[in-house]
Amino acid sequence: MPPVLLAVAHGSRDATASAAIRVLLRRVRALRPELTVRCCFLDLASPSLTDALAQLAGARPILVPLLLGTGYHVRVDLPAALAAADLPLSHLAPALGPHPLLSEALADRLTEAGAPADAPVVLAGAGSSDPTALADTARMAGFLATRLARPVTPAHLSAAAPTPHQAVEALHAAGHPEVAVATYLLASGFFARRAATTAATWTSPPLAAHDAVARLVLHRYDEARAATSLPWAA
Template sequence: MLLAVAHGSRDASSSVTIHTLLRRVRSLRPELLVQYAFLDLNRPSLRDALYQLRSERPILVPLLLSTGYHVRVDIPAAVAAAGLPTSQVARALGPHPLLAEALAARLAETGATPEAPVVLAGAGSSDPTAIADTTRMAHLLARRLGRPVTPAHLSAVGPTPHEAVAALRAAGHHDVAVATYLLAPGFFARRAATTEARWTSPPLAAHDAIARLILHRYDEARTATALPLAPEKVLGK
């Protein structure tokens, strides 16, 4: 069993996006039972889901883009509290080349020109590991696009997307693109869309590459002998 663990949001479209994404996961592997839970704001909570599913020994896949506090502390603690110390927690989704594939596709949908510099707008975190993951993701996307990508953060640390876009424009790049490095719509996605960039991509949502990545993380954790929480190398899969 795969138990997808999403962050949760007050924005109803966010949970709709998660459900759509998981339908795609199920369609790619119909024989796999896929359930879901939320860390906050939405139901079922992770605690409730683990209580109900504890006999199934689920493999938890965080629908989170970096290895921050939720992945390193909150989710393993919830597993232990449910009496499931042998359950495996997969890596965070990012960084990974499949995310670069999805980000590039979302940017292409905006009509951004191939030469435009890109700002990668991540959620931000006070956790240095999560910030490092976003930087690695910017490198992966730059390699995919063949042009510079500046990492930026919508909370906690700088530069913000507004600051990164302003700096590029001040340097003479009048046409800048923002790649929204978020899974679902919500407060941060709306904030990412308020810069002076000419193009801003939508959240990654239910892109096929994200569904494939969720299954990849599940397969990794299922075959692992220990909890694999260290961030990947830039070129790792």
């Protein structure tokens, strides 16, 4: 049997955010029905990561962070949880982003929002005080710019500048009356609502249930599985 895929989401008080994550994981299961897929949350929702690991004691799951950058959770919290569960670091997959598959999802969401092919784009990430996470958002903006063949400005909804509001205003001041905001978040909640309050003409919805994200979850799982030293590794 392949190891369990334990998806680790950030968590939110907003019930619709947890629901979106569960819809995403239903798509993951549909793509790989032979795989056992479980879900847990780092904060504000249940089950917690600690509880999920306890329930899977002996199963040696692979943890796939449903996070869009390599910030503190991926570098510190998740390795500590693995160590406490007596699991090697090889059982931790990389964060989902940045990755070209996310640019596919972001581009589709912009189209759904009605953004035209020539509008400049602001990529609205959650933000972080971690320089690695900020660099990941900038790299993701580069992937999206390549896919869209037009400029994409990285912005941050917390802890760093420019904010999406500032980025949109700067583009307006530079002579672009219509700007699109690409919401670089997996699910709805506080940050998604903040992203929707800029002066942009179009704002795309979050990504979670997109098929490209489901494929990326499995890709990250496969990467980690191949990197382990266990007999079933690919």
